[in-house]
Amino acid sequence: MTRSSLPLSLLLSLLLLPAVCLSGCTHAGHDVADKLPALVGAGELEVRGEAFRYDCSGLVCAAYYQVGRDLEGRNGEALWQLARQEHVFHKRRKPQPGDVAFFDNTHDRNGNRRLDDKRTHVAVVERVEDDGTIVMVHKGGSGVTRIVMNLRHRREHADVESGKEWNSYLRSKTKKDRPRTRYLAGELWAGFASLWKLDDSG
16 A cells, blocks of 8 residues: 555554654653652752762752763763763753753852853753743752743743743842843753763763
8 A cells, every 4th residue: 555545544643643752752851850859858969878969960960860870970061061072962942851951150150240150050850831831950049949941931030910930040139240140040041951861971
């Protein structure tokens, strides 16, 4: 039977099959995301007897170690370099669960009062909601908590009508801030990395 003789309904089913798989199939990133709740609220980062730095990149390494993936204690810059080297860095607005999110200028790391601080913060994507809100887990000033980001509304903290939070504040305001300083997650976002695609991160 040639393709042209197939019933139209069957042809449509075959064409839609890849899309269904993309939206419904699971991958290693889901394993990372599924175990993130175990880290929320943690006062220290220890997984199977292995201790990790109690900071944002330490949280990423701990999250991946929970599913047997060793990122070797890399900091935010090193994680970014790994992602670029292995071609798993991307800037799609809809990330996958388990992706690592990178942010710039969340604080003035070098103390020069300029907005030139790259990869100052990282988080791990837990899920993406239907309205585009990305729920992430990170280690911030209040410990290991969830934060949100919506790249459809990058410069808005919350929806005016419903009050739903779209973007968490990732940078604290100070009197020394320059006029163009940004504070919201969507404004400070620098990209994602699907590090769960790597078989051996070392």
